[in-house]
Amino acid sequence: MSADDRYTRPAIALHWLIALMVVGGFAVGLYMTGLKVSPEKLQFYAWHKWSGITVLVLALVRIGWHLSHPVPAPLPGQPLWQLRAAHYTHLALYGLILVIPLSGWLYSSASGYPVVYLGIKALRLPDLVAKNKELATVLKEIHEWLNWTMAALVTVHVCAALKHHLIDRDGTLRRMLPR
Amino acid sequence: MRFRSIAALVALMGLVSAPAGFAAERAIDATKSSISAEFTQIGVPVNAPFKKFSGSVDLDPAKSAEARAHFDIDTASFDIGDDDYNAEVRKPEWFDSAKFPKASFVASGLKPTTPGNFEASGKLSLKGKTVELKVPVTAKTEAGLTTYSGTVSISRKAFAIGGAGWDDTVEDTVKIRFRIAVPAVG
Ligand code: HEM
Ligand code: HEM
Numbered sequence: 559m560s561a562d563d564r565y566t567r568p569a570i571a572l573h574w575l576i577a578l579m580v581v582g583g584f585a586v587g588l589y590m591t592g593l594k595v596s597p598e599k600l601q602f603y604a605w606h607k608w609s610g611i612t613v614l615v616l617a618l619v620r621i622g623w624h625l626s627h628p629v630p631a632p633l634p635g636q637p638l639w640q641l642r643a644a645h646y647t648h649l650a651l652y653g654l655i656l657v658i659p660l661s662g663w664l665y666s667s668a669s670g671y672p673v674v675y676l677g678i679k680a681l682r683l684p685d686l687v688a689k690n691k692e693l694a695t696v697l698k699e700i701h702e703w704l705n706w707t708m709a710a711l712v713t714v715h716v717c718a719a720l721k722h723h724l725i726d727r728d729g730t731l732r733r734m735l736p737r
Numbered sequence: 738m739r740f741r742s743i744a745a746l747v748a749l750m751g752l753v754s755a756p757a758g759f760a761a762e763r764a765i766d767a768t769k770s771s772i773s774a775e776f777t778q779i780g781v782p783v784n785a786p787f788k789k790f791s792g793s794v795d796l797d798p799a800k801s802a803e804a805r806a807h808f809d810i811d812t813a814s815f816d817i818g819d820d821d822y823n824a825e826v827r828k829p830e831w832f833d834s835a836k837f838p839k840a841s842f843v844a845s846g847l848k849p850t851t852p853g854n855f856e857a858s859g860k861l862s863l864k865g866k867t868v869e870l871k872v873p874v875t876a877k878t879e880a881g882l883t884t885y886s887g888t889v890s891i892s893r894k895a896f897a898i899g900g901a902g903w904d905d906t907v908e909d910t911v912k913i914r915f916r917i918a919v920p921a922v923g
Pocket of ligand 2: 573576577578580581624629632644648649651652655712715716719720730731732733734
């Protein structure tokens with residue numbers, strides 16, 4: 559496999575770092591909402607928001623990288639529908655790793671909780687909207703709904719990667735893996 | 738004739754019932770007033786209003802040193818905007834609203850500082866404890882309404898608000914913001 563057939567190192571690093579943080583943030587999100595009011599609950603909320611904002615920043619870097627560095631062409635021999643499905647799934651995933659943290663940030667603002675990154679007061683992020691209970695209820699629904707959409711897409715995405723690796727036995731997964 | 742004597746009687750009763758020396762006692766206009774508390778959890782400032790309070794201001798602008806004010810605040814009316822947290826903050830560990838339904842602030846004396854600004858001295862009673870406070874106040878009169886507004890910081894621990902388990906999460910300093918509107922004098 560020539561160098562051009564692989565993702566660049568930063569693309570690989572960003573892909574896996576974001577994947578890890580998204581899966582972690584998703585699990586923490588589900589877990590924390592079920593906890594009873596306690597200092598631990600608030601701590602989990604804080605971690606959830608900090609990691610989510612980190613994902614937002616990494617996603618912006620990643621999209622910038624994607625636009626400035628060509629990705630390897632799909633491996634030959636794939637049906638057109640599969641190429642299209644992969645293309646649109648990747649596009650949707652890029653969109654979701656931006657929109658999900660943004661919807662969380664909007665929800666937090668509308669609930670009257672400013673986002674203070676890492677708990678450092680100098681890193682207090684601006685409120686995206688003013689406190690508004692009705693809006694907060696809607697944004698919470700949106701945040702959840704986007705998350706379940708992403709969960710479904712990531713499932714498809716992972717199944718596709720495993721199909722390439724285990725059934726087609728091509729290099730699709732390997733070219734996204736660190737060497 | 739009969740009407741006039743009743744009117745005279747009513748006027749007289751009004752005079753008698755006004756306590757001597759408290760010529761300008763005015764009940765606050767709750768719809769135009771607000772009292773809120775801002776606490777900080779994990780660096781995040783959260784401002785929440787008390788939805789129910791009452792009180793009065795007795796202040797003759799010519800004699801500010803004799804100013805009196807009194808406010809009662811319903812601790813169970815603190816609204817963080819979420820049922821679970823509202824239930825939490827009413828518990829014995831926090832406001833203990835069942836046992837201490839009201840907080841009160843009694844101001845006695847207002848010292849002019851700069852034009853339009855004063856320092857009110859008073860006592861804040863909350864959860865069975867009383868603390869002396871000096872509160873900076875800005876007064877403004879507009880369209881027949883005088884508003885007294887300001888912010889004062891208190892220590893929640895001084896009032897045993899919040900158990901020790903929360904000390905790493907919720908800061909001790911709580912900012913009370915108030916905007917008290919009363920009909921203007923005269
Ligand atoms: C990678 C980014 C993120 C992911 C994957 C994610 C995922 C989730 C999930 C799965 C939930 C649980 C939804 C449920 O109740 O069923 C959740 C809830 C929540 N998220 Fe996020 N989130 C992300 C970013 C953010 C950000 C950046 C913020 C705020 C700055 C945020 C704020 C919240 C809040 C406040 C809740 C609680 C909602 C509730 O009250 O039920 N999230 N998130
Ligand atoms: C939340 C988790 C994930 C997200 C948001 C995500 C997102 C993405 C995106 C946007 C791309 C397109 C990259 C580009 O062409 O610029 C991509 C590629 C890829 N992902 Fe993921 N991914 C996630 C998890 C995973 C997992 C768990 C696996 C493996 C089991 C995986 C395997 C791959 C592979 C093999 C590619 C390269 C596809 C190709 O070469 O055409 N991803 N991913």
